[in-house]
Amino acid sequence: MREDTPSVFPNGERASPGTMLTFPQSKDGGRARLVTIFGSLGPHGARWVHYVCDVGNPAYSEIVLPADGPLQSIAREVPAAAWHERELHDQYGIQIVGHPDLRPLVFHDNWPDGVYPMIDRVDDVPWSKREYRFLQVQGEGIAEVAVGPVHAGIIEPGHFRFSVVGDTILHLELRHFYTHKGTEKLFEGKSVEDGTMLAESVSGDNCFAHAVCYTQAVENACGIDVPSRATAVRLIGLEYERLVCHISDIGGLCTDVGFSVAAAYATRLKEFLLQASVQCCGTRYWRGVAVPGGLRFDFDPGRTAEFAQAVARASRDFSKIARMILETPSIQNRFETAGVLGREAAQDLAVVGPVARASGIDLDVRRDHPYGGYGNHRIEVPVTHYGDVMARARIRIAEAAASAQLIQDAAKSLPDGSVFIPVTSQGDIQGFSAVESPRGELCYWVEARGGRVTRCHIKSPSFQNWPAMPLTVAGNIIADFPLINKSFNLSYSGCDR
Amino acid sequence: MIGDVIERSLRQRSSLIPVEALLGNCDGSRMPEIVMDRLTPDIAQKLIEVCPTSALRMEEHEGRRRLRLSYGQCIGCGKCGEAGQGAVAVATHFTRCGVTKEQTVRLWDIDSRAEMTPLASSPEEARGQIHSLLQRALNVRQLDAGSCNGCEAEIAALTNPYYDLERFGIHFVASPKHADMLLVTGPVTRNMAEAIKATYEAIPAPKLVVAVGACGCSGGIFAGSHAIVGAVDAVIPVDGYVPGCPPTPAMLVTGILEVLRRRIAK
Secondary structure: OOOOOOEOOOOOOOOOOOOOOOOOEOOOOOEOEEEEEEEEEOHHHOEEEEEEEEOOOOOEEEEEEEOOOOEEOOOOOOHHHHHHHHHHHHHHOOOEEOOOOOOOOOOOOOOOOOOOOOOOOOOOOOOOOOOOOOOOOOOOOEEEEEEOOOOOOOOOOOEEEEEEEOOEEEEEEEEOOOOOOOHHHHHOOOEOOOHHHHHHOOOHHHHHHHHHHHHHHHHHHHOOOOOHHHHHHHHHHHHHHHHHHHHHHHHHHHHHOOOHHHHHHHHHHHHHHHHHHHHHHOOOOOOOOEEOOEEOOOOOHHHHHHHHHHHHHHHHHHHHHHHHHHHOHHHHHHHOOOOOOOHHHHHHOOOOHHHHHHOOOOOOHHHHOOOHHHHHOOOOOOOOOOOOHHHHHHHHHHHHHHHHHHHHHHHHOOOOOOOEOOOOOOOEEEEEEEEEEOOEEEEEEEEEEOOEEEEEEEEOHHHHHHHHHHHHHOOOEHHHHHHHHHHHOOOHHHHHO | OHHHHHHHHHHOOOOOOOHHHHOOOOOOOOOEEEOHHHOOHHHHHHHHHHOOOOOEEEEEEOOEEEEEEEHHHOOOOOHHHHHOOOOEEEOOOOOOOOEOOHHHEEEEEOOOOEEOOOOOOOHHHHHHHHHHHOOOOEEEEEEEOOOOOHHHHHHHHOOOOOOOHHHHOEEEOOOHHHOOEEEEEOOEEOOOHHHHHHHHHHOOOOOEEEEEHHHHHHOHHHOOOOOEEEOHHHOOOOOEEEOOOOOOHHHHHHHHHHHHHHHHHO
16 A cells, blocks of 8 residues: 555554454544455465455555454445455354354355465365355245346356346345455465456456556555556556446346347447457457556557557447337336336445446546546536436446447557556565456455565455345345346356455 | 337348458457467477466477477467567468367477378368358357356357348257357356356257367366366367367357367368
8 A cells, every 4th residue: 555545553563462453444534434444364374354445536445454353243334345244254264252243154055164275275276065054034925936046148146146036126134255266365375466366357347447556556556657558558458348348238128128139239249349459459258458567568550550440430329229218118127117126225335336326426536536547638527316226327338338438549649658666576566456347346455475466355346236236126026136136247157256 | 210220230240250251360369379480499498487377398209309389278369479570470371260279289390391181171171161060050059157258258249230040040048958069158167067067967969078278178368277277178078179268259250160060071
């Protein structure tokens, strides 16, 4: 973390065991927004717990508590902390006192009790058989519907346990982490450069946001400024990823309500953009482009200009499709009032990204904590307060148009010069970075020693937003669940890591 | 409004890519190709040092040194291209899709700069047989064993108007009980292992399994993690491998058709 960031308990200073966390206030007097909670290891295996909060533009604030004893849960006051604390328990074996629900989150029935990957040896973990108890909803006429982990489509695995009366959902419980790959642990020992490739494989459709966020954390740790040509190209890539994701999401929403014409159009526009990207830089999803210090290769000015033209064309076509979608009465009928996430619940769970903005929370890392090339651009942040599927669709449509415009602006004024500056990371370094990925605020905290990563924490927007989704389906019919879920568009792999 | 859009679509040129242009196409995949004239022992040494997934390795065979490139492990990061001083280019053509595990590996004798492995199958051969393949129907069930969703995005693209997999009589189905082929992505995580086996069991025989992507073929960048069991073939039998991180839709088409071709040729 940069030196100008305030730290209530600076690294090295130990508060006495059992100290209660005093949650910081934001600049407007309310409670600061929780960004992430994660553990790290100090000398001699001492465990530390880091709380990162957003106290308002421009700083993020970090509080570090020692975890040599049990830790007091903050989940009752700050519900957004609930999953973070469960993960701390699973990964670091930290006892959490007063947590409302400490069932295993990351590891399933096959994982033995008392094995904590971040502190124990895990080369040969035996297979076990534990029992996981779902919440039971009891009463006359209540049935359980279990869905997943294998779903009926080309999508990722996760488990949904519905309690229904007839068609109406009373309660939905999630069970995720089927795609947990131990990614944070795998970073340990990787060279700082090779960490980028692991970051690219955390959530495939947001791989460039992950790559840029990771490399920025390393660059912040080393205190280097990336050449402006590289940050401009990164901005183009980040906005391209947002545009592709949003077009794909809108198409997915249309698929889920059987509006095939618009859905097919969206897949066609997405593919058109992916192929334009291959012409520009040889990759569809911008893998292998970002590297700590800048870019792996320079971008040809002519091809970048052609790419920007392709983006403009796709954006024009998309706005026509979007208008058609929004003006179709049967679409309005399905999208409006489905899956409402109220502002209060959204705030309690500290949701981020388009989901937050559709529920009246005015939040965008690009504007609030500018990074890379974003300081040079005016970022329009669409916000609406309805919190339903339609609101989330409208936010994405508005953002897609803004992203296309940002790509035009950046491509027009691409600075000259190099795209890479060597990174020297030999000493002990720590760095933090936040990026507005298509799904919202994404953070990386990287610690390295002698050019090798010793700890990398990933806070993905999906991890933060998943707990909010089940709240919105209660009272809806089960047939609307796929639509509501799609309108959140959360990554399973990004959440599970 | 919808009338305008349909009218517009009718006026637009079809975006469908002909099958001949798909087979062997790997644009955008960043798969490496060794340029033999430029390969020296020193460069080969450099290549194996920079490769983050050990896709490039050196091995001894009857007293001679061989460079081994396992495409199933390659994530197309481009580091070998940077370090290779011209000895590694980006492949413009790639047919090792839907092949056996052995055929995803290429070997070069470093001293004589000769390739020791034959081409998996020639595109001409595949093209010649394509029409016999197209008279059939195939139901495919996609299964995510722990993927990052990159492969899912590319598999989903197979149904868009550019690739339109349905033209080959190939459909994605919702239930494994309706499937002939299982398309499995990702390293198999501990938490998914049981579900993968159950899904495989649910498919009626004869069943075809295709491991998709570097993770599915070898564990890819996640190989060695405590939270994964391994590649797809660590859990269920696999008939064909499609390398890539992720494989492009064209590579997926090539791979699916190649697995079918091999099955029919048997």
